[in-house]
Amino acid sequence: HGDLEKRPLTEAARAEYTARWARTQEQFVDSPQQALHEADALLADLSRDRGFPAGESFEERADALSVHHPRHIDGYRRVHTARSDGTGTEEMREAFVDARNLFDALLADGPAPRRQDNRQLTKGQGTS
Template sequence: MSPTVVIILIVVLLVIAAAVVLGARASRRKQLQNKFGPEYDRVVGDADSRSEGERELREREKRHAEFELKALSAESKAKYSVAWEEVQIQFVDSPEQAVSTADELVTKLIAERGYPTGDYDDQLANLSVAHARTLEHYRDAHAISERSKSGEAETEDLRQALVHYRALFADLLGENPIRSEGAASPASEPKVPEQKINNHDSDVANSRPDATSR
């Protein structure tokens, strides 16, 4: 075999190897985009490079795999459903307190599912692996809750916070995520019928908080 043929074979093999590597990278990228949805764009956009952002998402996956997550029992689900109903009732007389209670209830539910609680940003990162589709709801709810603490949130803002909290709340309970206006774009959310956390309450957007908007 002549040296020229050997060189050609080496070049061909290198091209094939590069194609395989690029194909595997593209496949992995697609998997991350499908899993994290809008969160993929957010993390990559905040990073210095796409590879750094993807590295962060893979690290989240590794941490998530170490959590001892558990499904809720029927009794626990019923308990949380009743607690949420009480939050809605509380909104009638005290919207600010209801939003604060909703935040505490969601945090408690996060912990019971087996996620560590503490730093808010860490909570977002941990939830993003399995609950990316409702993560923007949590961000919006938390932002309104923080504004409420300084008296900067109107009643309609507080009602929207409750709607956003409810979306993540339903997701953590194991129900289908609930679409709510004012959060993530419809294209980034699953196309599912609206469902209720309990059997006799209407959706939060049409529940007691709506009737008290000022």
Template structure:
């Protein structure tokens, strides 16, 4: 065989090996990227699904949907207004825990809407928030579970306090404020 034929065989072999390696490595790289993006939400989605590939497709679809949203950051003035409102919610908790919890839920939903997140459907909120706000999402779920307990269920003042603390985590992440000025309701 001539040298040219050997070169072609070597090039084809290199291309085939590179394709096989890419085929084997791509899912691992995709998985790592999704883990980094979604954090604990990645694990939660995988656990809830019977099929890892289907769960990862769902997470990728969340990213695609999220990319289409017209999201924006809050202005400094808006951040100050919302932070003031949050402090008022926490102060209201002392005299009206139930009302404060309802207001905390409303305030977080208002901020989501102001930022550009659709707010009509809780499950869609979770999916949309999971792309950029995965870290506090477990807190939001826990708070929402307390707020939406059936009327016949007992919701104690301690449960409400816990929910406010959980809402605070998402509030801070959405508004982009540190935690020091918002710690009136003790963790």
């Protein structure tokens, strides 16, 4: 997995992923478990679009991601586990927040995630 060639995202793809994350975050209030399912799927889609192997299993995806994003993989693993193991709402929230770090890292073109523009969209700005 170390020789992976990352693919850049188009601005349209970046905007769509950002909008999906914002919708998922809003969904968390009413349905935390469903939001974790969506976050899990969203991170899988985003990692595939960035050039990571799709893999047959979560562990294959997580292993590939951990080579390039070792500081951020824990949140993804926690989201994947918490979505089905009866974890309490606070633990689900913490997992979701941690997974955002991987989302930001995958969304960024370079090694440093884009901070301001992506975070502001999740604060309820946009459509009213």
